[in-house]
Amino acid sequence: MVWDIYHIFTWQHLMNLIDILIVWFLIYRLIMIIKGTKAVQLAKGIALIIVIRLVAGFLHVVILSYLVDQILSWSVIGMIIIFQPEIRRGLEHLGRSPLLGGNVVAKKKF
Known part of the structure; x- marks a missing residue:
């Protein structure tokens, strides 16, 4: 025991x-x-597509599975293009975090 x-x-x-x-x-x-952002609606849409893919795979619907796979593959590139400003802001925020030594104050250029 x-x-x-x-x-x-x-x-x-x-x-x-x-x-x-x-x-x-x-x-x-x-x-x-x-x-509270527009990304919530996007996440809901992606979740719905993933559920459709799972159901199509479970039912062995080959063409629908292929189409949904293509949508999911290309949606990654689409999300990067659509959310480029948000991704940039998030990476800047991450770069300013104390974890990465972000205590340095950026100088403004005039």
Whole structure:
């Protein structure tokens, strides 16, 4: 009994737990960032497309699965183009964070 409990708490289980917590935190922060923006509607649309893809895969509908796969593939490029200003702002915000040494005040050029 004690031996079984000892094997539950292995290094791999600890790393899996840390991995899950990091992913959970990142998803939570992403949801908090996009809350109340136009990205919420986009996320709902993408979720609907993914559900359609899962149902099409489950029902073995080949052509619909292919079309949805193409939509998902090209939508990544479309989202980068559509949300370029937001992505830039987010990366600038990340660059100013104390984690990356962002305490330096940017000088304005006149």
